[in-house]
Amino acid sequence: MKLLLLTSLFLVASCLPDRTSLRFDDASPRLNTQTRETEIPDEVDFKVLSEEILVPKCISCHKGFTDETRILKHVKENDPEISPLFQSVKTGRMPKKAPPLESRELEIVRRYVESVRIERVVTYDELKEKILVPKCIECHKKSGEETNIMRWIDQENPSESKLIKATESGRMPKNNPKLSAYELNLIRNYLNNFRK
Structure with missing residues (x-):
């Protein structure tokens, strides 16, 4: 009986996932x-x-x-x-x-x-080259000009702009993968241009 109990205990223990290891x-x-x-x-x-x-x-x-x-x-x-x-x-x-x-x-x-959040100046041209053209213009044709993107920017509170909120949440870009942390930081730094 003891042998059967010990064998059963060993089998159960061997099936558990290994959560620790020596390094x-x-x-x-x-x-x-x-x-x-x-x-x-x-x-x-x-x-x-x-x-x-x-x-x-x-x-x-x-x-x-x-x-x-x-x-x-x-x-x-x-x-x-x-x-x-x-x-x-x-x-x-x-x-x-x-x-x-x-x-x-x-x-x-x-x-x-x-x-990592590194603040630097991002121009519209850089944003257009790295984000808008490859990720947005396919659907938002008018986003090719800076004046057209202004409807996505809250100039009173840039960090609450539709541009960053839609991309952070993954709702945009619809036909592309979610933006990387690098790409999101480009947008955040571009929006910093509107801080007062």
């Missing part, structure tokens, strides 16, 4: 209670970047990376392809003396670069 990132074992396969949010904030990448991979050499303002010096225009932060890990140059980041980790860094 040896820096030669010292520690229990990891999070699964490595958690979904990456569309917009990655500094907290996620710190917990997933900076603390385990970077802080031992780059002590200043505990402060987001130090990280932002390595982010250019929310564009991973020109941002030293992303390029250094994508090419494997960083982390030094450690294996290159895995694809999931690279995706976290890429999404952080695209998501």
Whole structure:
């Protein structure tokens, strides 16, 4: 009877998902209670970047990376392809003396670069080239001129404009995928031109 009970207990326990694992990132074992396969949010904030990448991979050499303002010096225009932060890990140059980041980790860094709010001047021409022409003009033919887009902009409260609300919610663009964090930041920065 005891043998049957023990065997049953073993079988039940072996069917449960493994929620913990030992990790040896820096030669010292520690229990990891999070699964490595958690979904990456569309917009990655500094907290996620710190917990997933900076603390385990970077802080031992780059002590200043505990402060987001130090990280932002390595982010250019929310564009991973020109941002030293992303390029250094994508090419494997960083982390030094450690294996290159895995694809999931690279995706976290890429999404952080695209998501972080960096204020800069975005002109209508840049907005038109990167958002309106490829994503909007197919349906909104009149959006090709700046005067026509003004009906989508609340000049009293630009952050409440239909332009950003419709794109943030995913209602627009209808016939294209939801805008990326990078594209949404372009719109937000364009709307900053209307702040008083």
